[in-house]
Amino acid sequence: MELLAKLAKYRYGHFAQEIPGYHIAHKVFDSYGYNIEAIGVDKNGLMIEELKKTKAQIVYITPTHQYPTGATMPIANRLKLIDYMRSINGLIIEDDYDSELAYNNRPIPSLQGLDRGDNVVYLGTFAKALSPSIRVGYMVVPSWMMKLYKESYDAHFARVSLTTQLTLATFMKEGHWDRHIRRIRTLNKKKHQAMKEALKKHLGKSFTIVAQGAGLAILIVPTKKDFDWKRLQTLAENAHIKIYLAKERSGGEFEAVRLGFGGFRLEEIEVAVEAFADVWKSM
Template sequence: MYKLEKSSIPLYIQLYEQIKSDIQNNNLAGTKLLSIRKMCQEYKLSKTTVESAYNQLYAEGYIESRPQSGFYVSEDIYKEFKQKNKNISEEKISEKEYKYNFFPAQYSDDVFPKRLWVKLHSKVITNTNLGLYPNKQGDLQLRKEIKNYLASSRAVFCDEEQIIVCSGFSDSMFILASILKDFTSFISIENPGYKVTPKVFKQFGYKINPVSITKQGIDLKELEESKSKLVYVTPSHQYPTGITIPISKRIKLINWAIENNSYIIEDDYDSELSYNNHPIPSLQGINNNERVIYSGTFSKALSPALRISYLVLPKKLLEKYINTFDFSFSGVPIDIQKTLEAFIKEGYWDKHIRKMRALNKKKHDLMKKAITIYLKDTVKILREGSGLAILIKPTVKIDWKKLEKLLEENSIKIYSIQFDTSLNEDIINLGFGCFKEEEIFLAVESFSKVWFNAIIK
């Protein structure tokens, strides 16, 4: 029996919803529904009400009409819902909250300037016309602010028309894979390197060519032999090795691109987070080469949650971008874009960068000291001095299965370098940005107790 009552919800919607729920939750495949006349009599409804409910169920495929017989629940509807419910149940994953989570690319919740952001957001939202479609490449004023910032801090020289505001790094790579697929179906990528780039390009059918990393960055000889027309590099701070390409080799790389009519994707993912040196100038600004596609992000220094990245395209690729994405708008909401514009324009971004460098250097140094004190000579530090994590490699034999079990029992989460790179080694990416300063020693001490219990003696 269905329960129908007077409310703001029309009776035919109530009837439709209850019959649909009945079909979804019970094995009614092939069951005949009451005729429209009997349904009207039993529930004291008008013929129009019942017909409207049945018509909606029929339109959605829940029921079928058999000539001179009536309405029946579709034969395969139960099997379909059973399978869907089974899949949902099997795929459900619960996310555990860990006491100490050494995630290598996030901040503790006290870092983001929430009060200032709310103040700026309130100010810009009042003056933003939300009745208009936004600029497809991203808000023009924001792109002007990004242009000025890049020129002063990264030696990236461009016009605002060359900048595309994207919703995170993977979105940036999606755009590039889309606009370059007619140019080439082959991309060379640093090896080891960041996993996201090859994953995105593979979805577009690109053939991936891994190129080795030397002590001076990507192996140019291998690159030249590959006959590639497109290469992805992280020249200022190679991920995960931390290697910086020196200026002499940068010029050689650009000359290779010019001579071979090729493009370089320069991922400058954490240029703001260098603690021991001044940030290295970009590849893009060398000799106005027009062969470098520059990729930057606000995730590392501001917030990974806001999902704001950007591309600087060579002018030759602009028309291709405009034609390919004439249907699309920036995935970053306009209120976030306008708030970020104000954040940069009013000088808060520069202050924030200085603050973050100082804060992260403190956390970095505390983490390094804690590793030395608690893990002693059982690990070797492979990479430090930038980003939000320190890479460590064991100098002793570890029972990795036992370590994993003990970590789970003690509510501690660590991340192998294999988590987000193509490097297939037993190296740990120990994040420090995710902790408050006073938590770092406690976290490493807790981890060390588990670590020593997993050493094979």
């Protein structure tokens, strides 16, 4: 992300981002002195008409699984955004951080794949689908950015060892990656369903699911009004349960509890939800 902010600075100075959205992107581009615009999201992801009212030349989006609301940008909106950014010679940063982990919907073509110009940078990572410990990400950049990249990149400061990169390349070349994705998608779909069923069983009608069907978490909100989120955190802490709230890492007004299932074995999920339910019901 830092390298991308550095490269894009040669052309651009105004940056826009979804709000709520990924807090690290805001931090990185702010540290490079960009003027930053916050653009709202709705059920279709980034609000394009709102973007058009700004001076933003770069827009950072998570279109396949919007972070943190879970919205998916329809293909019509993707084409509309590409057309607009091309008309201003702008740049779309498409962060496709967990598209391999979609359980219900058919894949929608990436903006980078739909783009017929040089206006999209595609970001991907192996942290979600393979292992967070290897911390390997990648970029597919426009041709004009490749020259800048080659001039700016210093191999002496690579953050991922060449051994890890070459091992991963071999893993993919030999077909193990495709088999791994099929296996974990099947496993995580079962975990996703198990968590949904456990939530319905132990929380009853006290909650609403606001994001599901992809990734490694389900987001819920309470049905009751005037919910005290800080008290929930305190009660959970007292019960030795760590909870994650959406607003802590995404800004904006969107708030929800992020219930991850990726780190649990299938048989552990109901036990975890039951423990969380004891705290939730005490609110």
